[in-house]
Amino acid sequence: MITDQFILNKKTAKNEYGADRKSDNPKRSVVKSISWRIIGTIDTILISWLVTGTLMVALSIGIVELVTKMVLYFFHERIWNTISWGR
Numbered sequence: 001m002i003t004d005q006f007i008l009n010k011k012t013a014k015n016e017y018g019a020d021r022k023s024d025n026p027k028r029s030v031v032k033s034i035s036w037r038i039i040g041t042i043d044t045i046l047i048s049w050l051v052t053g054t055l056m057v058a059l060s061i062g063i064v065e066l067v068t069k070m071v072l073y074f075f076h077e078r079i080w081n082t083i084s085w086g087r
Contacts, residue, residue, distance in 0.1 A: 041066045 024032065044065045049058035 037066065037070065040069065 041062050045058045045062035048061040049055055052058060052061075
């Protein structure tokens, strides 16, 4: 249980990257990021299609959203890497 880890201060096993087993390896993180971005873009396309009634406009919005969200996320992560709060 979670409380056992705090009380007993158990050591966690390390994976091949030297990280705790509880954390994802980099490949898994990349796949999760891509799959989440696909889900988010499909959501945007569907909502845009419902609002506009035009599939081509919805696809255009989805493509623009895909690119802008990836760029924004990159800078968001870089900024958070400079913040020491919570580490």
